[in-house]
Amino acid sequence: MHLNVQDLSVARGGIAVLEGLSFTVNPGQALILRGPNGIGKTTLLRSLAGLQPALNGEINAPNESIAYAAHSDGIKHVLTVRENLEFWADVFGTNDIAPALNAFELEPLANRPAGALSAGQKRRLGLARLLVTARPIWILDEPTVSLDIHAVEMFANAIRAHLVGGGIALIATHIDLGLEADILDITSFKAKPVAMKDDAMEGFL
Numbered sequence: 001m002h003l004n005v006q007d008l009s010v011a012r013g014g015i016a017v018l019e020g021l022s023f024t025v026n027p028g029q030a031l032i033l034r035g036p037n038g039i040g041k042t043t044l045l046r047s048l049a050g051l052q053p054a055l056n057g058e059i060n061a062p063n064e065s066i067a068y069a070a071h072s073d074g075i076k077h078v079l080t081v082r083e084n085l086e087f088w089a090d091v092f093g094t095n096d097i098a099p100a101l102n103a104f105e106l107e108p109l110a111n112r113p114a115g116a117l118s119a120g121q122k123r124r125l126g127l128a129r130l131l132v133t134a135r136p137i138w139i140l141d142e143p144t145v146s147l148d149i150h151a152v153e154m155f156a157n158a159i160r161a162h163l164v165g166g167g168i169a170l171i172a173t174h175i176d177l178g179l180e181a182d183i184l185d186i187t188s189f190k191a192k193p194v195a196m197k198d199d200a201m202e203g204f205l
């Protein structure tokens with residue numbers, strides 16, 4: 001199992017954003033995506049997660065092996081923290097939520113409705129969901145937003161444990177997580193503007 005991308009182009013709102021991307025992430029490896037605001041990190045991650053079609057190229061990884069964590073946490077606010085994790089455990093066909101509660105120190109909050117959590121606590125619950133999926137490829141978009149320093153360390157430890165178990169992580173983040181990981185700056189893959197042909201310009205000259 002690996003995540004392999006070949007000559008990939010992705011678009012947002014019908015406009016090409018990135019083009020010509022190729023990379024491979026192997027079991028036990030993390031790849032950090034870097035690039036300025038608006039360059040296309042979210043667009044790329046959404047395409048890899050199968051949430052939108054790619055323009056061109058190949059994504060080689062079984063979709064059912066991918067767990068995606070986005071800006072919006074996907075939390076059910078009326079359910080408690082425990083019920084949220086149990087719900088996801090049902091969806092993903094797993095059954096032990098204890099490691100997820102433990103990894104993100106959610107036990108003291110287990111019986112609280114998720115809607116009554118702070119922003120950082122909600123984010124911890126959203127990230128705990130990754131463990132419950134038991135999926136090997138984690139695709140994470142700015143996972144540390146709202147997390148305090150201690151929670152960032154919890155998250156980094158969860159990633160390390162995932163990698164030790166042969167997992168894969170692709171993470172768009174602006175901060176240093178202290179992980180041993182390769183870094184891919186996607187700035188140079190910005191799609192070129194579509195050139196207008198000379199005869200199309202003639203009417204304006």
Ligand SMILES: Nc1ncnc2c1ncn2[C@@H]1O[C@H](COP(=O)(O)OP(=O)(O)OP(=O)(O)O)[C@@H](O)[C@H]1O
Pocket residue numbers: 012013014017035036037038039040041042043044
């Ligand atoms: N719904 C949309 N429709 C059209 N264009 C969009 C839409 N959402 C984003 N874009 C544009 O697509 C481009 C890529 O956006 P994307 O969110 O992938 O960038 P990003 O690298 O993740 O940015 P950031 O670091 O700010 O999160 C940007 O130019 C953005 O303005």
